Amino acid sequence: MAKPLPLLTNPAPERRDAARNREALMSAATALVAEVGVRGVTMDALACRAGVGKGTVFRRFGSREGLMAALLNHSETEWQAAVMGGPPPLGPGAPPLERLLAFGESRMLLNLRHAELIEAAGNPGARSVAAVSFTTMHVRYLLGQLRVEGDLGYLATALIAPLEIIVLREQVEPGSAPIDRLVAGWSDLTRRVVGMT
Amino acid sequence: MAKPLPLLTNPAPERRDAARNREALMSAATALVAEVGVRGVTMDALACRAGVGKGTVFRRFGSREGLMAALLNHSETEWQAAVMGGPPPLGPGAPPLERLLAFGESRMLLNLRHAELIEAAGNPGARSVAAVSFTTMHVRYLLGQLRVEGDLGYLATALIAPLEIIVLREQVEPGSAPIDRLVAGWSDLTRRVVGMT
CATH class of the missing domain: 1.10.10.60 (Homeodomain-like)
Incomplete structure (x- = not known):
């Protein structure tokens, strides 16, 4: 007869502890x-x-790199939850253009904060595919709400591209552009794309 | 008395040979x-x-990596020469919107071709700062010619961002988007930004 498997008889409390x-x-x-x-x-x-x-x-x-990767994942998950169900204008409840502009500013600041974590996680050029598909889906949804016509998938990708850290770094690091200018620039870009200038 | 320096007495023919x-x-x-x-x-x-x-x-x-880096540099230089002085619509002589649309398509195809060279040069995430500043300057110049108002530096960066290989790769590699769709998408984006839809 096989031995009982103690870990399987009562796993819930241990797992809850581990999660805590x-x-x-x-x-x-x-x-x-x-x-x-x-x-x-x-x-x-x-x-x-x-x-x-x-x-x-x-x-x-x-390792420390593993900790940084976990922090990155945790922060990304919390941000996505705020977009899906947090307070407006980032979360639901605000008009779609307001939500879109709030998304751009929020994602830009998040990407700048994440840049250091990504580097510390030992993955300097990394771009999370999951994060890209979430942001693309969200922008595409808002463009649809705004009744924009055209290739919404392409337009969503194009609006997200200048928020990428690889692009932001060149604008921010030489000390040339303050964040306010980047936020204003992205808002102007978005209004042009949406046709609400 | 110091010995004569043979390399300095008659350097031109050697250098010309080396260049050839x-x-x-x-x-x-x-x-x-x-x-x-x-x-x-x-x-x-x-x-x-x-x-x-x-x-x-x-x-x-x-090394082979060094060869790939030299090829990359050679190709980038030739492309920039075509933009500055090659035949229209990429080179001078076409109306600015035509030049801008030709630039987008040409740069997209170049970046896709360069992606393999960049990887073979041992620098997968690399983005040449010189290439970015050339393309930004050129787009900014054409936006000025088109009498676009606003933060032309930001708009130029935003138009170039979706042409980056890190963005293109996600659109092309899963086999989802044919190049024609990306070219059409970028043209639509550019017309919206320029206000000529």
């Missing part, structure tokens, strides 16, 4: 980034902040 | 890419094609 621990670690890591910046976040500092052993942090994330 | 050799190698390499594709180009095949020793090819380019 993970959530607590992510909150501590997010708070740490806000306080000391991405560069200041070490596995030691996170263990200390979350009140767990360093071994726990390493078991959970594997 | 380099040009001959680049022509052979370009022809080879056209025939067998980037993947088929080896240092051996190039030496054979150009009728020189393999050692000469290695001394000139250092």
Whole structure:
């Protein structure tokens, strides 16, 4: 007769614990980034902040790069939730042009914040396919709401392209363009595409 | 008394020879890419094609990656010359909207061709700063010719962004969008931005 499999007899409480621990670690890591910046976040500092052993942090994330990848994923998920069900104008409830302009500004700031995390995750040129398809779908939906005619898939891609970090970096890093100018530029671009200038 | 420096006494013929050799190698390499594709180009095949020793090819380019970087640079330079002084509508002589639309299609095709070279040059995420500033300047100039008002620098960047290989790759590689659709999409985008729909 086979032995009973203890892990399968009562898995729920353990999994719930694991989820709670993970959530607590992510909150501590997010708070740490806000306080000391991405560069200041070490596995030691996170263990200390979350009140767990360093071994726990390493078991959970594997490495500092793994932690950065988890933070990136967590932040992207929270942002998508805000777009889908958060307060307007980013979330539902505002007129579609307002939502679209709020989306552009919010995504631009998110991409700039994520740039450091992406680099720290050891993946400098990375572009998340899931994130791209979510943003494309959302912009396409709003263009439809605005009764724009044409190849909405292409127009959505074209509106998202200048928000990409690879494009933003050249505009921001030489210290040439303040964020306000980029936000205003994108709004103007969008109004032209939508035909509401 | 110091010895005479033979290289400085009569440098011109040598340099001219070197330039001719380099040009001959680049022509052979370009022809080879056209025939067998980037993947088929080896240092051996190039030496054979150009009728020189393999050692000469290695001394000139250092490595296969070096050869790919040289090919990239050569192709970019030729394309910029065609924009500045080649036949219309890409070159001067056509009305500015025609030139702008010709620029978009031509740059899109160039970026798709360059994608393989960039990868073979060992620099998959690379974006040449010089190429970006040339294309931005050119689009900005044409927007000015078209009497577009607004932040022309931002609009130029926004029009160039969807032509970037990082964006094109997602549209082309899953086999979803034929080039014709991307060219038509970019033309529509540009007409909206310029206000000539």
